[in-house]
Amino acid sequence: MYRQIRLHDDDTTFHRILWRDDPSEEIREYGMKRLTFGTNYAPCGAIQTVRDLAETNEPTYPEAAKIIKKDIYVDDIISGSHDLPSALRLQKEIIEIFKSGCFDVKKWASNTNELLEVVPPEDREVSIPLSLNPDKTVKTLGIYWNSKSDALNFKFKYDTDGPLTKRFVLSNIARLFDPMGLLAPITVKAKLFMKRIWASQCDWDELISSVIADDWKKFVAQFTLFPSFEIPRWIQTTPDACLQLHGFSDASTDAYGAAIYIRCVSEDGVISTRLLIAKSKVTPRVLQTIPRLELRAASLLALLMAYVLRSLRHHHFDPTSIHFWTDSKVG
Structure with missing residues (x-):
């Protein structure tokens, strides 16, 4: 170029x-x-x-x-x-x-x-x-796309050769590339592992504790399921479909996050729902109250919704078709 x-x-x-x-x-x-x-x-x-x-x-x-x-x-x-x-x-x-x-x-x-x-x-x-071969994928901005099945999938190559140090674990976590947050339930666990290791105050090339090491090995054992994990690329939108956006936010003492779904109702009344994007963050090391964390999650959702509306510029969303949800009852 x-x-x-x-x-x-x-x-x-x-x-x-x-x-x-x-x-x-x-x-x-x-x-x-x-x-x-x-x-x-x-x-x-x-x-x-x-x-x-x-x-x-x-x-x-x-x-x-x-x-x-x-x-x-x-x-x-x-x-x-x-x-x-x-x-x-x-x-x-x-x-x-x-x-x-x-x-x-x-x-x-x-x-x-x-x-x-x-x-x-x-x-x-x-x-x-x-090709019908599931391995025939095209890499599009870090995500793999099977053009035949029209589905997105993820490949994760975990490095097993090396001592379990802070540097080694962080290097493997960095390989979890998920820009749309479709793997947020997995990536947030990886972030929590890093938070635990950081809190232990070990050096970069020092072996992590045996408790964290055992939990990490159980966690990475799940990565063998990645090749069979597929997400449909098409979100069922058509020019005549009735579209709604539903955003959810939640928080805990460990992490908080937001997710946005699109709900499509076709001309013949068929309803489909797809996850569009999600974002998760671990809580700060400085202890914060649940109301404060719920507010952080709601703020994250608002920013995420604004990003989605800018990205879906080909579709018009009436203000009444955009919904925000939270289970927080903090007044």
Whole structure:
């Protein structure tokens, strides 16, 4: 991606490198004409270039330009449509926009063969026809997606080689990447383990206590279930569906959190409910009252709901369709 973006001539003097092919040669100085991977400016420059490209083409391709500006993370685009004809049109427009900037869009993946058939085989991330093999997944921003079953799943590689120290446990906890909080019941337990280890005041490379170590081994034994754990990607939304958002918050002396569900009622009256996003946090080490923790949970829910409403910009939610729930009776 970076190599496709040329620097302005006035900026090349600030992107210099020193080079020689042999230690006996005199060092030569070069000015880079392209964005260089590893420089602080490169990600920002690349993202801004793509945004400028979308804005330039917005009068011609308004919907595709909006997708490029809103549904992109550096060089990954994750988006979709309610029907195949509009998806094919958006796909063509996105390709045209990037082609105008000399970008080739690669690694196409879809849950529909028709969207892949219009793309050259070398530009596809998955094969046609879509494989039934559950291991054939595409990694999308850290989460694995099986395009055939149209489900999200998680893979966790636990490191078993090493002493159970604070550093070792934290290294394994960091591998639990769950940006949407779909594994919140699991990740919050991992956070609580870290809190217990931190409270024990052991050093980074000191063995944790036998009690915590036994509990940790029981906890990681559950990770063998990860490959069979799948979450449907589609939340059953359609243009004519009646949508509601329900947010729940709760707190305890150990942790507090919030979760938001979407409730969809189709035209024929079929009701479906899906978890959209969740967030959990461990309580501070400084003891706090339950009312204070319940307030923290409610505040977290409000921030989470605001984020969801910004993200679901394609759907209109009437204020009466947004609900907040808490079991706190503290006045």
